[in-house]
Amino acid sequence: MRGRINATIALPLLAFLLLAAGPMAGAAEAGPTAEAVTLQEAVAAAKKNNALLQAARADVQVKQGQFKEARSYFIPDIAFTENYSRTNNPVYVFMDKLDQAHFGMADLSIPRLNDPEPLTNFQSKVELTMPLFTGGKLSAAYRATKMGVEAARDRSAFAEGSVVKGVTEAFYGSLLAGQAVRVMEETVKTAESHLQQVDALYKQGLVLDSDLLRMRVFVSDMKQQEAERVADEEVARSYLGYAMGTTRDVRPKGDMVPPESPLPSLESAIQKALAKRGDLLASEIQARQAGAGVKMARADYLPQVGLMASYEQDTERWTKAAWGDNWMLGVQLRIPLFDGGARAGRLLSAKSQEIQAQKALLDQQEKVQLEVKSAWLRARAAAQRVAVTTESEAQARENQRIVALRYKEGLATITDLLDADTTVTAAALTRAKAVHDELVERAHLAWAMGE
Known part of the structure; x- marks a missing residue:
């Protein structure tokens, strides 16, 4: 009776442990066409193919384009225009003849002034404009776009x-799922072997039919668990391919070995995250950008001074002797007097955005510290679990060896042996899960630290 009770408890316990290593785990035996990849190869492929990462890199180029545009405002803007016109409008005919240096005494007659003949004019013009003083608006925009490039690079990192x-x-996860499949394959083989032994004993009348039925149910349930683990392995390999940015069939190549490097102290991990983490650095830059936005809004209250220059040639027909030219050089002063409150609205908005960015930065700093602490604690707990489960697995295997010897001597029932085998299976899977968790949590900690 004691052996039957233990088997009844062990069966759902094993099922629970196997489910705990379920789809989130992922990969074992793959098809013959599956491409084996190491962790380094998988990471390299992801860096090359991942769509979200490519989008982040493209954002850097967007910000670089904005920076180049802001920088160009400090350089004179030079443009060439070519205009063609034909008109009999008295004003334009009068002006075009002057521009063409073709104006004569005959053109001053009242009839010709009021009703001129149509005139063709080709105007070639080069214009130069350049801001001289903007109240610091261009300088602030330049600094803001430069910081935007830095922030985009930090976000990309x-x-x-x-x-x-x-x-x-x-x-x-794929490695763990593969190991789960192998554990279940071994469990099924062991269970089938025990089923044959129980069946032989049953035929000899040495065990009850209920023991035989229980063993058959156990074998059937383990086969179902094996099929589920194989499906989980397929799903997990698909997730690995997605993370790599490929549709190819891939499988992980390597072993799950606990990390050898010691866990850094929590204090040093937090300080490193605050100094290196990309999203936090980007938030700090955005707060400074918002300050530049305030300076730009304040500059709207100051006068604007600009330089203008042009050179122009006008002709009725393309010949050397039939054209006139002129030039112009000037300075424009623009003083804002009244705009209905538009500048005040922009300044209020800029100040509010600066406060918003500063508060968001404080929240981000607290969030980063929390993420580092959480990842550090989970990594430490996983390392402790690895040590405990390693010892538990060794004890389970020693217990299996002792029970197997007792069974051969007739001092233990087949149910006792089955319990021992189930305990070994559960212990092996639990240790594999603990090693997996430590490796994953170390990766999570490295991410939280900005490595």
């Missing part, structure tokens, strides 16, 4: 770290 974390989780 953080996105790359996130991709590495995701690939690492998928890779080790």
